Amino acid sequence: MIKKEMIAMLLAGGQGSRLGVLTAKMAKPAVAFGGKYRIIDFPLSNCINSGVDTVGVLTQYQPLRLNTHIGIGIPWDLDRNIGGVTVLPPYEKSTNSEWYTGTANAVYQNLEYMESFHPEYVLILSGDHVYKMDYELMLDAHKANGAAVTIAVMPVPMEEAHRFGIMIANEKGRITEFEEKPEFPRSNLASMGIYIFNWKTLKKALVEMADQPALDFGKHVIPYCHGKGAPMYTYEFTGYWKDVGTLDSYWQANMELIDIVPEFNLYEEYWKVFTKSEIQPPQYFSEDSVVERSIIGEGTDIYGKVYHSVIGCGVTIGRNTVIRDSIIMNRTQIGNDCELYKAIVAEEVRIGNHVRLGVGGEAPNDTAPHIYNHGIVTVGERSVIPNGISVGKNAVVFGITTGADYENFCLGSGGTLIKAGD
């Protein structure tokens, strides 16, 4: 009989719309991070490092990048005869066919998958956080408490607590009350969206709540279990955990990796982060290149100057080009004599010569100021920017652009140039 003590269900179907054009063609968990990784590498690596070798990845929004990245799970050692990683997209059923309408609904639609492993516990994860966490310790706590549900929580500053789901627990960690984004929080323990359920508790809750529209863990399943009096405990996590949900927090988290001793250390031997490495050659620095305070991925050729930046794999940076405070993702090519300031340039972008990004004064973005802000200029994947173009701050470029798309070779601060259909 097939039996796994704990299996993981990884929610990776979300768009992550606050990342703007970065998630135009891929789900948020597939977005590149830290030079060579993608965000989903962190929970997947945590799983294998914690001894969880059965992971169902629930996909829905733009899954191609994610699917090719995960493959059969070789990079994470999740290619198993029994278990391993399984990508679970929504599917047509004989009676109905619906998309995943909520986090818990997605898990509910895959009851059969979970059932086939006869698990004792199910770990619910989301694919859009950057952190290292030993789920085995969390499971130990879950067992020791005799809990039916354990929720990983993190202490946050009291003034920010109103942005989170807040847990109120007694001194033993048993949850007595919880509040979703409370105006006046009574605790600073924020839910990290990581749950361990006893399988029986989870199954019963999902089946009984099946008809709830947009069935969600935080909004419906947790209150339901609480209402039934199931023992629910918090598991306090104090390590590095980052929600890279906005362009600014994404930029910040990348830049933190550059610190001399970064809080989030990728160089540790005992808790490695695994990823699919398609590009293997070393990086080359030319005779007149300059590099300082940066991390750089494999196979990148640097002919220009790179300061305080995160550069991906297979990137080319041309002669006399200056890159500052920027994130450049895999396989992007940047020509000669360019200047990039606080730019996020997605994968496989072609930038010509004499291009300037992130120059000029501050101005709010004209279409989506809540997404494109903090002076960051964003370029979507596979975009083309021709020679001699200047792009201002808080601007966004996406698509194959030509000189005719710009006014006087210029897109001012706060400008939006999105060419759909390319």
Place this chain on the structure above:
Amino acid sequence: MQELSRKRAVCAMPIAGSYRSIDFTLSNMANSHIQKVAVFTQYNARSLNEHLSSSKWWDFGRKQGGLFVLTPTVTAENSNWYRGTADAIYQNLAFLKSSHEPYVVISSGDGVYKMDFGRVLEYHIEKKADITVVCKDMGEDTDVERFGTVSMDEDGRIREYEEKPLRAKSSTISCGIYLLRRRQLIELIEKCAEDDRYDFVRDILIRYKDIRRIYGYKMRDYWRNIASVEDYYDANMDFLKPEVRNYFFKQHPDIYSKVDDLAPAKYNVGVSVRNSLISSGCIVNGTVENSVIFKKSYIGNNCVIKNSIILNDVYIGDNTYIENCIVESRGTLRANSRYVGEEGRIRVVVERNERYMV
């Protein structure tokens, strides 16, 4: 190879920052759609076996075919080590006999090259050859005495073949890559063993050159092998040339290697890197010029590294000066030390200091 091969077989020598020399041959085989590969190992094979721990990296994890590592074993009939290349094949003749593929490519594992063996096979068939030997013109001014040299007629048939001649009659050398029919190979190897002969080149190629149709296939692209410390140094330094990097790193097909899951290389304040290759997992704080730094090395503050090769996982303490050296892998160099070799006489540095204060 002096001290460098004390630690590992030549096939496992790290090359070009991220690879080992056997990666080139294995990738060529994978890219030529060869599905069944046997690797013969004997000398100091731990590094090599570790590198070959999974056949995934070259896509040899197949149901049909796969990667086989054949080491000498004691059997009822035989308790010898591999006494030569032909003997190595003879001791594993059952493997050859039980295969069904019509052709066999034999290659040494220390060559740095790209090759489509399909092309060699086409040539082999076109010439109706018994054996095809891959050859390369080295030019008049190269010292070819350490290779096997061949002379061919206009048709490409090999008329003379000398192994490591004192004075070479030809500047065309054998690259140590052979292609022939499997049945032909079995027959030749069995005859060879009957006569107590063990070497593929001396006892088969040279002895049979007038009886069998042995043809030379000239390769025109980059090829070099690593037989000495100077060769090894030069082979690595070649990758600082844009045309060599472009050929191996950018053009199809790729060369594959074992994936080490290392973090991106990191550059702190006060770094200067010029005309150098740096591999993943490195942390650089000093100056690097005209050098190749392999994976996972740490280079301390104010270090200066010039014209040198730093192998995998080396720790270099602050204020260290290194010029014209090859620093052996997993070495730990104390702060404020100085290692200088001469141009043309590269110094091999093997340092075994304690890395961590206990």
